Amino acid sequence: MTALTADQMARVKATAPVFAELGPTITKHFYQRMFDAHPELKNVFNQTHQQSGSQPETLARAVYAYAANIDNLGALGGAVTHIAHKHASLNIRPEHYPIVGRHLLGAVVDVLGEAVDQPTLDAWKVAYEQLAQILIGAEAKLYEQASWSGFRPFRVIRKQVESDEITSFYLAPADGAPAGGFEPGQYVSVKRFIDRLGVDQPRQYSLSDAPHGRWLRISVKREAGRGETQPGHVSNLMHDGVDEGAVVHVSAPMGEFTLDRSKATPVVLISGGVGITPMASMLSTLIAEHSARKVAFVHACRNGRVHAFRDWLRGAAATYPDLKRVVFYEQVEADDRAGGDHDFEGRLDLARIADDIVLPDADYYLCGPVAFMREQSAALAARGVDPARVHTEIFGSGMID
Template sequence: MTPVLTADQISRVKATAPVFAQHGTTITKHFYRRMFANRPELRNLFNQTHQASGSQADTLARAVYAYAANIDNLGALGAAVGRITHKHASLNIRPEHYPIVGEHLLASVVEVLGDAVDAETLEAWRLAYAQLAQLMIGVEAKLYEQAAWSGYRPFIVARKEVESDEITSFYLTPADGAAACGYEPGQFVTVKRYVGELGVDQPRQYSLSDAPNGQHLRISVKREGGNEQIPPGRLSTLLHDGVEEGAIVEVTAPMGDFRLDRTKTTPVVLVSGGVGITPMVSMLSTLIADGSTRRVAFVHACRNGRVHAFKTWLGEAVACHPNVTRAVFYEELEATDREGVDYDYEGRIDFARLADQAVLPDADYYLCGPLAFMQAQRDALVARGVDASRIHSEVFGSGALE
């Protein structure tokens, strides 16, 4: 039964929202340390790179703050709950995990804030957490019911194809020989591999980068980091260097509420930065496979031709389908990059230069890329009169669009 908070308890939780705005990250960092010390097996469920950087603690702190601030209007959290529950279901988070998290989160509040939180406020938070847990569990139960399979399933790497200097595609087929499942363009899967240097399994979520075809699931993985500023991505490096054709990987069923609305006939504008191109490739490939005549503007930004994945595919899609246009921006041109062939504009995406092609009053806009990139594109579109309700985005890792 879902707990019901009294008016006084709701007021107590809401009143503590500023506390989480000020001390939330301190509490959540303490929480993760505490939980992993007591339940080390749960490290398998969490991205340890995000743990090390502190970004996961920051994200949790913001989520707790948002919940406390909206405890009397949970409907305002609908979009956030939808995104989080899809991520949870893809990571195979189950009802039995919630009491563990609640125990260590509330204990962390007490251990960090001490006498600043009284018994009545702590009890209000206990009930509020139980309420939130029941809400999430209920939504996730429906996602599990609708999923193509439960938990992790073995897939064979049937093919491995280099798309650019940084991105490689993996074609995955079910190890049991069954057909590949359907999904909605824009959705993602979780891939899990054991990382020896950490001593734990590590999950990572990757957008599907092809149209549903019943033959394979394709993910296209960027090799992360590996320079002085950013250390090598543990799982991306493992996939690039240690997973060859014929290898087995564990995969969860497709999830995600960032998806192309295939029921509409109005224009579509697909806006991506870097590896954010992957769900856009799925969306455009699906529209082409469906025989759609919808107007599509494919807007992409990357550094140069060396890192421009799916360059040939995009050129062919535009050449063969008059309803599809492209606007490719290169920020760091190289001598071999050809204007009008490899790219269309130098610099960063500028919708002022695309007013007739990609700023369309009845279009839906789909954004994927680094958080700062998506925020900039969203702001630019809104400034040019695009209704925010028509702008859809996918966020991996930490953070959310404001």
């Protein structure tokens, strides 16, 4: 790998603002250009995110962050690890990187034209190759540690409705072998062929049960679509077209948002909506291990109709001696029972429960919509919680997924 010279590093950093202004235009053109040359890659990339424009915007932000910190990659924090896990879950391989690099740089030339000179393009080429090697190395380690390679056939042995929006699928290896292990909080990619698109589409779903080797459980929210938001191709197919006995193809578990099981300190699990799925895995694991750790399980959703795992959580609170359950319903309905189904009406407000859930030396795990996690992270910081103890999971796109 060719090292960046000081001049090249300066060129990349100086042109980073271009991606702040024109990045989405460049990345949207990049995807179209790449798919025209390699239509088979539509089977890897989320086409819903392509249509909505969210994937080009995500890539543009990632490229800008990389370029702006090209002289201090440590400032990117865990972004590289996050992207590597995403890529490994989608089975991104080293041979994909030259294709992406060629068309990304080609898109820069197509959009900017003579505004970018050859030395600057050469600098960006070296910078991209540097990033590619970093990611390839990180992904190679994940593949070495994975329970299996690529997408493995699993049979749906049970399908269970959890709420009006969420249904669980119990998946056992089609060959009868053990399901393999994972860390609570991780996710898998599930790949299905979408007739209306004419391509396979992978989607990532958190595992929602404790690891035990007999099966894997995912709990899928039906994405109905609202306004300009399109319905979820895969989630609707899973709900309506995948029944018990069906075979789906699943990647090995990945993800860095995991419960630290080596600790004995308290755990606070805070979720919104379908963000409850990895929290269910974490709590199930603590129960299965007969852990003595104090646990606070805080969940927010609209009402009882969309409250997944409601009965399970109520039972866990009754049997796990050190578990405190707190549930907020934003729009309480007539059948919702205060003190049984939920504890508070309205949006989740940590100020109302801080005395119970802000615990000394606790680790906090947050999962839900981005705005929800920002709000809860800010509320914890205002209560003096060390940000290093706050762990978040974002459902969304990586750099090239």
